[in-house]
Amino acid sequence: MATASTWQTGVVTAIGAETPHAKTFRLRLAEPRTHRAGQFYVVRLTAPDGYHAQRDYSVANAPGGDDIELTVEKLPDGEVSAFLHNDVEVGDVLQVRGPIGRFFSWDGATPIVGVAGGSGVVPLMSMLRLARRADRADLMRLIVSVRSPEELYYADEIAGPETTVVYTRRALERSSRPVGRLTVEDLAPLVEGDREVYVCGSQGFCDTATSLLLGAGVETKRIRVSRFGPTA
Incomplete structure (x- = not known):
């Protein structure tokens, strides 16, 4: 077995x-x-x-x-x-x-926030799909930072009231947020309360996102990070 x-x-x-x-x-x-x-x-x-x-x-x-x-x-x-x-x-x-990878896993029962950079959205998409399947989309808030619309994974599925997409180089014409990197202002509305935060992306993205989360008042013990390397 x-x-x-x-x-x-x-x-x-x-x-x-x-x-x-x-x-x-x-x-x-x-x-x-x-x-x-x-x-x-x-x-x-x-x-x-x-x-x-x-x-x-x-x-x-x-x-x-x-x-x-x-x-x-x-x-x-x-x-x-x-x-x-x-x-x-x-x-x-x-x-x-x-x-x-037990540390960076979610049981689908407690409220969380996902912060993804590019392909780092993959494990967070599993979490989002779990929440939606249980009809508990309110349990997860997801923000994804991506260079352009063409590079957004799961583009036909990811949109929803619980998700935010931040475009850093080129945005959709209908996007209300100006193009630019992730900011404290993007994160602050999502992380109030005691939600655990799951951060996934490149080394640089994770370091930056963690610093922003700390600036938004999130305690270190509430942040879980999964970094990926340059080759695969």
């Missing part, structure tokens, strides 16, 4: 484009395990000569069911992400291990 620490197989059942540089891969696991919103799986590739390459990818779908959805950004010189984007097709089998 598969556990979070053992490898198992997942059959690719669907592939969908999120942005020009990101795709979501749906995998049907041989031995499904229920993940918590915010957790991730490790994907491992094995070359004919036995060489292994593996990377961590957050789960985008809400917990439950036999499938997991992993949204992968194709990065320059990324071994695993480039292979997934260029070579993997529906019906292919991948090796995966998980779910992992």
Whole structure:
């Protein structure tokens, strides 16, 4: 029986484009395990000569069911992400291990705020989907910082009264907020009370967002951070 620490197989059942540089891969696991919103799986590739390459990818779908959805950004010189984007097709089998990451996970019961930079929205989307599925969208507030509309993940789904999108370089014509980086003023209305805050993105984004949250009066103990590296 598969556990979070053992490898198992997942059959690719669907592939969908999120942005020009990101795709979501749906995998049907041989031995499904229920993940918590915010957790991730490790994907491992094995070359004919036995060489292994593996990377961590957050789960985008809400917990439950036999499938997991992993949204992968194709990065320059990324071994695993480039292979997934260029070579993997529906019906292919991948090796995966998980779910992992209890600290940055949510049980769907307590009010939270999600702060995402770019592809850091993936684990927070799992949380948002969980809240909406339970008809408790009020439990989660989500703010996403992204360069332009073309780079917004889940663009057809993410909009709602509980979400805010901050465009840093180019915005939609109907956007009421001027283009610019995330500010304390963007965050302050979302973080009142004792909501825990989940921050996910690049090292630089997470550092900046954490500083802004502290400036908005959020206690350090209420902030959970998940940073991702430059290669994948």
